[in-house]
Amino acid sequence: MLEYIDIDYIPNDNDIVCEYMIEPASGVDFQDACTNIAGESSIDTWSDILTLGHKLASTLKPHVFEIDEISGITRIAYPTALFEVESIPQILSSIAGNIFSMKLLNNLKLMDVSFPRDVINRYNGPKFGIKGIRKLLGVKKRPLCGTIVKPKVGLNPKDHAMVAYQAWTGGMDLVKDDENLTNQKFNPFKMRVIETLNMRDKAENESGERKMYMANITASSCSEMIERAEFVKEQSGEYVMIDIIPVGWTALQTLREESESMGLVLHGHRCMHAAITRNPVHGISMQVIAKLARMVGLDQLHIGTTIGKMHGGEDEVKTLLATCKSSPVAEDRKNHVLAQEWGGLKPVLAVASGGLHPAHVPDVMRIMGQDIVMQFGGGIHAHPMGTTAGAYAVRQAIDASMDGEELYESAKKHKELRIAFEKWGQPAACQCTKS
Amino acid sequence: MLEYIDIDYIPNDNDIVCEYMIEPASGVDFQDACTNIAGESSIDTWSDILTLGHKLASTLKPHVFEIDEISGITRIAYPTALFEVESIPQILSSIAGNIFSMKLLNNLKLMDVSFPRDVINRYNGPKFGIKGIRKLLGVKKRPLCGTIVKPKVGLNPKDHAMVAYQAWTGGMDLVKDDENLTNQKFNPFKMRVIETLNMRDKAENESGERKMYMANITASSCSEMIERAEFVKEQSGEYVMIDIIPVGWTALQTLREESESMGLVLHGHRCMHAAITRNPVHGISMQVIAKLARMVGLDQLHIGTTIGKMHGGEDEVKTLLATCKSSPVAEDRKNHVLAQEWGGLKPVLAVASGGLHPAHVPDVMRIMGQDIVMQFGGGIHAHPMGTTAGAYAVRQAIDASMDGEELYESAKKHKELRIAFEKWGQPAACQCTKS
Numbered sequence: 001m002l003e004y005i006d007i008d009y010i011p012n013d014n015d016i017v018c019e020y021m022i023e024p025a026s027g028v029d030f031q032d033a034c035t036n037i038a039g040e041s042s043i044d045t046w047s048d049i050l051t052l053g054h055k056l057a058s059t060l061k062p063h064v065f066e067i068d069e070i071s072g073i074t075r076i077a078y079p080t081a082l083f084e085v086e087s088i089p090q091i092l093s094s095i096a097g098n099i100f101s102m103k104l105l106n107n108l109k110l111m112d113v114s115f116p117r118d119v120i121n122r123y124n125g126p127k128f129g130i131k132g133i134r135k136l137l138g139v140k141k142r143p144l145c146g147t148i149v150k151p152k153v154g155l156n157p158k159d160h161a162m163v164a165y166q167a168w169t170g171g172m173d174l175v176k177d178d179e180n181l182t183n184q185k186f187n188p189f190k191m192r193v194i195e196t197l198n199m200r201d202k203a204e205n206e207s208g209e210r211k212m213y214m215a216n217i218t219a220s221s222c223s224e225m226i227e228r229a230e231f232v233k234e235q236s237g238e239y240v241m242i243d244i245i246p247v248g249w250t251a252l253q254t255l256r257e258e259s260e261s262m263g264l265v266l267h268g269h270r271c272m273h274a275a276i277t278r279n280p281v282h283g284i285s286m287q288v289i290a291k292l293a294r295m296v297g298l299d300q301l302h303i304g305t306t307i308g309k310m311h312g313g314e315d316e317v318k319t320l321l322a323t324c325k326s327s328p329v330a331e332d333r334k335n336h337v338l339a340q341e342w343g344g345l346k347p348v349l350a351v352a353s354g355g356l357h358p359a360h361v362p363d364v365m366r367i368m369g370q371d372i373v374m375q376f377g378g379g380i381h382a383h384p385m386g387t388t389a390g391a392y393a394v395r396q397a398i399d400a401s402m403d404g405e406e407l408y409e410s411a412k413k414h415k416e417l418r419i420a421f422e423k424w425g426q427p428a429a430c431q432c433t434k435s
Numbered sequence: 436m437l438e439y440i441d442i443d444y445i446p447n448d449n450d451i452v453c454e455y456m457i458e459p460a461s462g463v464d465f466q467d468a469c470t471n472i473a474g475e476s477s478i479d480t481w482s483d484i485l486t487l488g489h490k491l492a493s494t495l496k497p498h499v500f501e502i503d504e505i506s507g508i509t510r511i512a513y514p515t516a517l518f519e520v521e522s523i524p525q526i527l528s529s530i531a532g533n534i535f536s537m538k539l540l541n542n543l544k545l546m547d548v549s550f551p552r553d554v555i556n557r558y559n560g561p562k563f564g565i566k567g568i569r570k571l572l573g574v575k576k577r578p579l580c581g582t583i584v585k586p587k588v589g590l591n592p593k594d595h596a597m598v599a600y601q602a603w604t605g606g607m608d609l610v611k612d613d614e615n616l617t618n619q620k621f622n623p624f625k626m627r628v629i630e631t632l633n634m635r636d637k638a639e640n641e642s643g644e645r646k647m648y649m650a651n652i653t654a655s656s657c658s659e660m661i662e663r664a665e666f667v668k669e670q671s672g673e674y675v676m677i678d679i680i681p682v683g684w685t686a687l688q689t690l691r692e693e694s695e696s697m698g699l700v701l702h703g704h705r706c707m708h709a710a711i712t713r714n715p716v717h718g719i720s721m722q723v724i725a726k727l728a729r730m731v732g733l734d735q736l737h738i739g740t741t742i743g744k745m746h747g748g749e750d751e752v753k754t755l756l757a758t759c760k761s762s763p764v765a766e767d768r769k770n771h772v773l774a775q776e777w778g779g780l781k782p783v784l785a786v787a788s789g790g791l792h793p794a795h796v797p798d799v800m801r802i803m804g805q806d807i808v809m810q811f812g813g814g815i816h817a818h819p820m821g822t823t824a825g826a827y828a829v830r831q832a833i834d835a836s837m838d839g840e841e842l843y844e845s846a847k848k849h850k851e852l853r854i855a856f857e858k859w860g861q862p863a864a865c866q867c868t869k870s
Contacts, residue, residue: 044587046790047792047814047816048813060621081620086655090617090618090653093707094615096707097681097707100707100708100713101789103744103745104744150480151479152478153477153517154478154492179533180477180517182525183525186495218522218685219522220685221685221692222686223689243525243532245683246523246531246683247524247684247685248685250653250654250655250656250660251657251685253655254658272531274535275531275535276710283710283711283718309537310536310538354536357482378480378481381482382482382483
């Protein structure tokens with residue numbers, strides 16, 4: 001290996017900067033580990049190869065410019081010339097590829113990556129973003145709300161569409177398929193899209209509100225994925241959803257390319273991410289995935305709730321929210337966030353989903369703000385009075401929160417909200433002193 | 436949640452069976468954790484939803500049929516009717532999706548999955564397999580050997596082709612791009628393919644042996660990936676390689692579909708897998724990835740070496756080898772392998788790569804047999820006499836091993852092998868009693 005540690009180096013506009021958390025194997029010197037990570041993720045290999053000339057190294061070599069042996073945190077700057085910068089798979093093959101396998105490490109986590117403006121400018125980013133989605137739905141300020149049709153799988157297209165209709169007429173803006181519902185025999189994709197969009201029309205007419213359906217186009221080939229998206233468009237759908245990790249980055253970049261002319265809003269479900277992101281010391285952080293998702297151009301992305309059934313604390317969710325929405329994003333050492341300019345790339349609308357019910361609304365809004373989608377699955381369909389009543393309860397909770405009214409006050413006026421509290425418990429504010 | 440634990444249940448031909456290793460969060464009952472995993476990965480959610488009828492559940496519900504609270508090992512059978520069985524992304528969204536995020540778990544690992552014959556039959560498997568590749572190369576018995584052009588990135592197309600030529604004329608059968616070399620400015624894809632295949636022709640003419648080049652077609656969109664594959668074919672290439680985890684499963688299934696008519700051998704580089712597979716208690720095992728790769732139809736797959744620079748012990752490599760080659764694969768409880776019928780699906784040629792040098796040859800062959808590709812990067816290019824001599828040393832080691840000759844005997848006759856040992860150390864057999 002050549003020498004890559006250069007603490008005096010200051011990254012510039014031609015560098016992609018990575019922050020890693022490194023745990024060397026027993027007996028391995030920390031600096032040796034850093035050198036090997038830098039080399040293996042760029043130009044070098046384990047033995048001193050004769051074909052690696054100094055001229056080549058002088059223009060392409062990475063610089064390890066920050067090392068903290070106690071925390072394991074190390075920052076490496078890679079010249080952009082190393083990369084096919086418009087290819088997420090190629091970037092990952094370098095900065096998040098072989099290095100996870102190296103015997104001289106016990107653990108390694110890619111915490112964040114910061115891209116210079118020239119790289120960011122190669123990406124489309126979201127087509128709609130937060131403003132575009134709000135305009136489409138005609139909802140100016142309040143959080144958007146949606147449901148996942150439940151059970152996750154098993155309903156036939158007509159029953160699926162009926163559950164969607166009940167949720168829409170109860171006040172939901174959005175209805176989505178669940179992550180594992182694609183094109184099964186009991187519920188073929190095309191029949192489901194036709195039936196559900198028919199019921200969407202009915203719900204729009206009856207409610208006077210815009211209603212939208214996010215059909216899951218996750219598929220076994222890019223052509224099938226795009227065909228499903230085109231079918232949604234032909235049937236006058238506005239949205240599609242995709243399981244971003246199971247389909248992978250090449251499919252996502254393909255979808256975004258094709259969606260430019262189709263004009264569909266792209267909703268990203270992050271199922272399977274936690275196989276990679278959850279271990280605090282090994283893998284790739286959700287922060288990296290969220291950043292790549294904004295570059296590629298998903299309009300919506302699941303980032304957790306802090307509150308529901310899924311893992312993810314308040315700091316993590318706030319950090320992801322900033323990555324989705326802010327421009328620029330400021331450095332945040334505590335939460336392992338590198339500074340990031342976003343250029344003209346639109347913000348991603350963050351989605352809170354997983355185990356939410358109406359009493360969670362004020363807390364989710366306090367933590368995540370109003371520019372979010374809140375999704376309720378069991379939290380409306382398991383309402384003792386049924387799906388429509390569950391949806392009413394959610395809208396009652398959102399309306400009260402927007403008006404600055406305590407939920408327990410609203411519940412006095414609204415039976416659906418009161419019964420939701422009886423089933424799932426009171427909102428946090430009620431449990432302390434006010435009730 | 437409904438009740439999914441059913442210890443008396445015996446899986447049948449309509450079940451997909453998963454083995455998980457489960458570590459519940461503190462205070463969570465193990466059986467509750469199992470029930471929640473089974474429900475979340477199929478039809479259920481966290482609250483008792485009214486839309487989940489018993490009729491639906493009776494045909495689609497999963498069965499937790501084995502529980503071992505001490506080891507954490509649990510087996511769940513899912514009816515195939517739950518799935519879009521020809522879609523790897525949909526299958527993963529179910530059995531390896533949201534469940535990794537659940538708060539009621541500390542850790543979860545998908546150890547293996549077994550597919551019934553009806554599902555296996557929906558997949559192509561490898562087009563060439565071991566026999567097809569041996570026929571193409573005209574190599575009947577000995578292990579195939581190849582190199583990765585080094586440095587990993589940085590050479591221009593002409594220099595890249597020259598390094599390839601040196602390796603081929605030294606005796607390598609195969610030359611591959613490294614995982615992070617795709618289409619960079621210093622080495623554009625098309626120019627590299629043209630130059631390298633020209634040098635392949637020259638090496639074939641001079642050596643009288645078949646020589647093949649594995650061009651890395653990892654790309655940012657499926658159309659670009661297929662275009663690169665078509666270009667290789669037009670230029671009379673026989674092989675392409677792809678970074679299977681960074682591109683993702685939808686791209687892989689697309690590639691296999693398209694490669695059927697192109698007739699290209701598909702080589703799968705597994706970089707990034709260890710972000711998901713390496714933690715022993717969380718994520719998805721390499722066993723699962725290898726199995727899916729055989730179903731989709733990669734002809735070659737990196738599975739580790741046990742010996743070189745990358746993580747992965749002998750048991751793991753042997754298990755992966757069986758999954759690549761054997762039919763049927765027998766159950767192996769110790770190594771978390773479920774029984775698997777492979778129907779007519781051809782075997783995958785396993786690739787040993789990562790830190791190998793000539794002295795490793797006898798051990799790799801002892802562990803992995805002869806039906807493998809051994810790849811040497813630094814292990815030939817860092818040979819003190821250069822790449823061609825490094826390649827000679829590898830072939831000398833392989834020839835000796837095939838003849839049952841001790842390597843230290845062969846080294847007496849062959850300067851290249853002797854110098855390789857001087858640089859990197861003796862083969863294991865020499866270090867004990869015989870020398």
